[in-house]
Amino acid sequence: xxxxxxxxxxxxxxxxxxxxxxxxxxxxxxxxxxxxxxxxxxxxxxxxxxxxxxxxxxxxxxxxxxxxxxxxxxxxxxxxxxxxxxxxxxxxxxxxxxxxxxxxxxxxxxxxxxxxxxxxxxxxxxxxxxxxxxxxxxxxxxxxxxxxxxxxxxxxxxxxxxxxxxxxxxxxxxxxxxxxxxxxxxxxxxxxxxxxxxxxxxxx
Amino acid sequence: xxxxxxxxxxxxxxxxxxxxxxxxxxxxxxxxxxxxxxxxxxxxxxxxxxxxxxxxxxxxxxxxxxxxxxxxxxxxxxxxxxxxxxxxxxxxxxxxxxxxxxxxxxxxxxxxxxxxxxxxxxxxxxxxxxxxxxxxxxxxxxxxxxxxxxxxxxxxxxxxxxxxxxxxxxxxxxxxxxxxxxxxxxxxxxxxxxxxxxxxxxxxxxxxxxxxxxx
Numbered sequence: 001x002x003x004x005x006x007x008x009x010x011x012x013x014x015x016x017x018x019x020x021x022x023x024x025x026x027x028x029x030x031x032x033x034x035x036x037x038x039x040x041x042x043x044x045x046x047x048x049x050x051x052x053x054x055x056x057x058x059x060x061x062x063x064x065x066x067x068x069x070x071x072x073x074x075x076x077x078x079x080x081x082x083x084x085x086x087x088x089x090x091x092x093x094x095x096x097x098x099x100x101x102x103x104x105x106x107x108x109x110x111x112x113x114x115x116x117x118x119x120x121x122x123x124x125x126x127x128x129x130x131x132x133x134x135x136x137x138x139x140x141x142x143x144x145x146x147x148x149x150x151x152x153x154x155x156x157x158x159x160x161x162x163x164x165x166x167x168x169x170x171x172x173x174x175x176x177x178x179x180x181x182x183x184x185x186x187x188x189x190x191x192x193x194x195x196x197x198x199x200x201x202x203x204x
Numbered sequence: 205x206x207x208x209x210x211x212x213x214x215x216x217x218x219x220x221x222x223x224x225x226x227x228x229x230x231x232x233x234x235x236x237x238x239x240x241x242x243x244x245x246x247x248x249x250x251x252x253x254x255x256x257x258x259x260x261x262x263x264x265x266x267x268x269x270x271x272x273x274x275x276x277x278x279x280x281x282x283x284x285x286x287x288x289x290x291x292x293x294x295x296x297x298x299x300x301x302x303x304x305x306x307x308x309x310x311x312x313x314x315x316x317x318x319x320x321x322x323x324x325x326x327x328x329x330x331x332x333x334x335x336x337x338x339x340x341x342x343x344x345x346x347x348x349x350x351x352x353x354x355x356x357x358x359x360x361x362x363x364x365x366x367x368x369x370x371x372x373x374x375x376x377x378x379x380x381x382x383x384x385x386x387x388x389x390x391x392x393x394x395x396x397x398x399x400x401x402x403x404x405x406x407x408x409x410x411x412x413x414x415x416x417x418x419x
Contacts, residue, residue, distance in 0.1 A: 006297070030258065037254070039261025139297025142304040143311050144255070152307050153254040154299075155263065 003164045006138040006157060012093035013058040014051045015134040016169040019162055021047050024173050034128055035148045037141075037158055044124040049186045050173060051131060052113070055098050056084075056185060057176035064088050064099060069184060072108065079191065080184050082109040093134040109185065113192030123196045207364070208357035211381050215282055216388045217327045218334065219355050222348045226331070226341040228324045235388035236286055237269065242380045245272055245279055246287075253303050268301035285326055289319035359389040 005011065017024060022040035025047045027033075033041030059065040065086050072081040086102040101112040116130075117123040125147045132148070135141035140157040144150020176182070212219060216239055217232040240246040251268040254261050271291055279287065291300055294308045294315060309316055331337040336348035344352055362382055 033258065035256045035258055035261075037256060037261070039254075039256050039259075041258065137296050139295060139299070142295065142307050144257075144307050145311060147258070149257050150307060150311075151256045152301070152304050153256070155252050155254045158254055 003161075005161070006140055009134075009138045010092040011134055011138075011161075011165070012091065012095040013054045013169070013172050014094035014098075014131050016165045017051050017054050017173060018047070018128065018131045019135075019158075020166045020169040023166060024170065025050065034125060035151075037148075037151070037153055038162065044122075044128060048124045048127055049189050050176070051094070051128075052109075052189050053176035053179065053182060053185055054169075054172050055095055056082075056109075057179060058172060059091060059095055059098065062091075064091050064095070067181070069181060079187070082181060082185055082188050083107070084109055084112060094131050109188045110192045110195070113189060114195050117192055117196040119196050119198060121198060121200065123193050206357065207361040208354050209361055210354075210358075211385065212351060212354050212358065214334075214336075214351065215280055215327075215330070216384060217282055217324075218331045218336065219351065220388055221324075221327045221331045222336045222344060222351050223355050225343060226328050226337055228327050231388050231390050232324075232327065233286065233320065235384050236283060237290075238387050239384045240279070240283055240287070241269065242384055243278075245275055245283070246270065247272060251299075251301050253301055255303070264303060266301040266303040268299050268304075271298045273298060282323070282327060282330060285323050289316075289323060293319060358385060359391070362386050362389065362391055 011019075019037055021034075021042050022036040022038045025042035028041055028043040030041075032043050032045060034044035034047060036042055056065070056067060060067055065084050068083050068085075069080050070083055071078050083106055084102055085106045086099045086104060089099055090096070091099055097116065098112070101107070101115040116127065118126045118130075120126050129143070129146070129148060132141060132143070132151075135153075136143055140154040140161075142152040144152065179185070216235040217228050220232040220235070221228040237246065241248045247270040248267055249270065251266055252263050253266055255264055269291075271287055276284070290305070290308075291298055294312055295304055300308075328337065328341045331348070332339055332341055334347075335345055336351055337343065338345055362385060
């Protein structure tokens with residue numbers, strides 16, 4: 001059965017994972033907790049990594065991207081970089097932004113994510129906020145403040161989509177985490193975060 | 205002019221621009237929305253919203269305006285611009301609760317400020333085109349002075365007789381248009397407070413909305 005969406009809009013796998021995050025990601029406390037639409041706080045690091053993983057998994061499955069690995073030198077050592085070759089444009093929502101972040105050349109995942117993560121003390125939080133933009137565009141979310149605080153949701157759509165999208169979100173989430181290169185992708189995510197994170201040293 | 209009971213046949217925002225000599229105020233937006241609701245171009249209905257925070261999610265009761273897009277051509281161009289700003293640009297939806305509106309005014313402050321400044325400029329331009337303000341948009345013409353006098357007389361009437369203590373049911377039917385103008389004159393709070401015990405059904409919803417927006 002087709003799943004209804006507001007005005008027939010197509011949500012990206014990232015947005016679906018965001019919506020169902022309370023059932024996909026482990027709960028977290030005040031420090032790393034990010035309020036999901038249902039109010040349950042989940043680990044913002046696990047959710048962000050999962051969102052990158054499901055995006056790569058879905059784009060690769062649908063032929064939008066091809067992924068390979070290569071060794072990259074960094075200072076005295078080296079790391080394994082995930083390289084992304086974007087084939088087509090036109091993916092919905094966050095997937096489209098992910099494709100655009102390649103600049104339409106073969107690009108490393110770390111560089112792409114530095115385009116997607118804002119410079120912030122905790123880049124995961126505004127990154128997750130940006131994933132929810134699709135629901136703002138669909139008219140079912142009114143954004144409150146930083147970190148999903150004060151977000152106002154249409155309860156009928158929230159409940160319906162949360163139930164209807166969960167099976168496919170769960171399935172994709174599991175397949176994405178079972179990828180052979182899942183740990184490499186997660187390490188690349190953390191490298192990108194390290195490049196975009198800063199600390200205000202106001203206690204010197 | 206002592207009192208006037210007749211509602212001027214002019215857009216409330218234009219009347220506000222004339223009364224304030226080219227600078228429509230905050231209440232013009234509230235009055236315009238209530239006027240649309242009064243004419244059935246916006247439907248007002250109770251709703252709930254889920255609000256998330258670090259402490260969890262809570263359900264809150266609110267009221268939502270729903271644009272009747274099938275009657276879009278009946279909207280005054282000024283109302284079309286205001287509705288486009290609030291519903292299309294800011295909310296991305298034809299339904300917007302008062303809770304959404306309050307959050308949007310905070311979270312998208314600069315977008316609202318730019319949009320509402322453009323809308324106010326359009327209101328002043330309409331007042332100039334209608335011959336109510338001088339071309340500079342900062343002083344009233346003779347026709348503008350006459351409208352100003354009528355609006356002040358209506359404001360005095362609502363302020364002094366807004367309780368509508370006689371013939372209650374008939375008063376309630378007639379109350380909608382006056383509430384729109386009461387909101388424009390900044391009298392909505394006190395008139396709503398006095399009318400609340402007598403109000404019922406849709407009229408009550410409209411008054412509650414006026415109270416919420418004004419707050």
